[in-house]
Amino acid sequence: MISIRMNDKFLKPYNPGEVEGRIYELWEKSGYFNPDNLPPRHEKPFTIVMPPPNANGDLHAGHSLVITIEDIITRFKRMRGYKALWIPGADHAGFETQVVYEKKLEKEGRSRFGMDPQELYKEIYKFTLENKHNMENQIRALGASCDWSREKFTLDPDVVKKTQKTFVKMFEDSLIYRGKRTINWCSKHQTSLSEVETESSEEITPFYYFKYGPFEIGTVRPETKFADKYVVMHPDDARYSQYKHGDTFEVEWINGPIMATVIKDEAADMEFGTGVMTITPWHSQIDYEIRERHGLDAEQIIDWRGKLLPIAGEFVGMNIKDARPKIVERLKEKGLLLKVDENYKNVVKRCYKCSTIIEPQIKDQWFVKMEPLAKKAIESVDNKNIRFIPDNYEKIFRYWMNNTIDWNISRQIVWGIPIPAWFHEPKCIPKTEREKDMAKCKEIIVSEEEPICKFCDAKYIRDPDTFDTWFSSGQWPLFVTDYPDGKDFKTYYPTDVMETGQDLIFKWIPRMVIFGLYLSGKDPFHTIYLNGMVNDAHGKKMSKSKGNVINPTTLTEKYGTDALRMALVVGNTPATDLSLREDKVKGYKNFANKLWNIARFTMSQHNEGELKNSLVEEFNALAKDVTTDMDNYRFYLAAEKIYAYIWHRLADEIIEESKKDSSILPTTYYLLQNCLKLLHPFMPFITEEIWQELKNKESLLMIETWPT
């Protein structure tokens, strides 16, 4: 008979604050976060890539959920004997971080405009590194068993180099082009944005009807209309059959008479308004398309700051918001305003960071041709090479992939990876008379190296733009496994599970699939597990302005990390939003203490002898059931089942029974050990702490064999 001497600390309630740091250190020192150090039984690799958190602030509740789920998966797989690798990272988060930093500058009474770009870059770099360090510690505090030795930052030199290389390759494969197209322009941030960086909402805007020569036209944007010289109607519109395509006529307009031309195009909706519209190709996507079809002129009306250009005559320099009512007033004075519909519902696009109304502009930018890439991604889903949890997200993924718009990857910000493109500015002037083959001089060169003009020896000027952050993070599973020649790439790529927030279904997931397929020919992962958003106790979105933000650190300090982890997981089904309530966390703190006391009692009793078969079998059935849940990503059920067993079966019934029938004592000791194993992925700290006491610090629960 062995009786374990109780450590003094077991006489007090469980104190997570005292335990967690020490246990994490024990794990880190063991080296087992790095799968290369795991014992030989861990043969088959299993890989998860951590969605790199933005290194521009503290982790929020959503991050804790992501980290918790991924840690549960990793720990489970590790105990099951996999060579489990979870690769951490940090994201420079281009535009996001630049916006955060611009706000900081604003507070200090400074502005990015007018700053030396390199100086600005250095400042943001320093800011980001500090945050990155802070963030890593917060991830540690959550118990993450990720391999820090493999950590990557999205601005690491190799990442930058590989990103640029991909750009060059895609350019050579004709998947990237530079072109003038309608882009989403934020006049505040002075950059173009992709579709996913804008937010559309329905708003009520006055709709004006104006007299335009013999026609009546409608618009919500009178301030763009100065140069509208094309009047468009549907070719089949009988009301206007007397007007022929190409007819010209003079109209009295905002600043005097202009020559107008009739254009017949099917884009004009006969049902809408009067069926007639004028177009502003520079500031509207549809208008631009009409322009393309008929080879029309396009003129910029609004500058990059959102102010009117000289074409606006006396309105020049006015902010468009202020100009609108004045222009309407002018048209009214001239008798050209016919009526106003005050209740018109209109879709307005805004910058997702500052809510400034997006101004469509025409600009030379780099675009990725999405269609051929998206097609392959759809094939992967068709062939069941990629599975979504929950599975209805497959539909959403397909919808997006079937409706791609070419992706604008140029950003006019410094904080990002430079685009390896070079412009010959000014144009080539050959240095000798003999060089006359000017046509061969390329104005734009895409290359990782700085080119020099063969004809005039001039250095090319680098494109000052940087990449959209998703262009590099889309290649993340490749980069973190050292694509294309690294040892890890052979062992750990393709990875297994991509676990991330459901909000990234459009932003990140498709791009990883696309780049994975394009560069490696393989899907970057076979399973996509999407978690829901973490809301406040009443299911409302957390936001600073509402003041309902719950800081995970506050909760872990008060109740312990294990308690928070359980609260995040139990009953939380994939892609369903979670209402985070403090009392739930408190409940699991109580559970931690319960477990503590179970251990305390069990360890104080005799524990050697024969096991009771029926109880062992009952436990085995539970373990099997829980394992099935784990294998099927039903963590919300597995956690609840273990909880119920430990508290209401083991403690309430079996241990109580053992007080009357001491022959059960060895069995309770056995059951406790195995419960610790089942519970470890969910509550790693307390289970490891108890294990250390049980095993006299001779083994780590973290790498024990999962009971099945």
Add this chain to the structure above:
RNA sequence: GCGCUCUUAGCUCAGUUGGUUAGAGCGUCCGCCUCACACGCGGAAGGUCGCAAGUUCGAAUCUUGCAGAGCGCACCA
């Protein structure tokens, strides 16, 4: 406008391919400081599973319609 999801006890949510008296946590009520634990123990109340119809031997679970909520997408000037 299109799409997705949700509507189960006072609150927050489970209910894994339709199958016996629908579950959990918190909260409420009653009784207990029982020598592991009051961060605890024992017990109790509480739901016509949004509404309506259908399929079925049988539906919270499948189908349709309606109502309400949330989220996403959207170039009708």
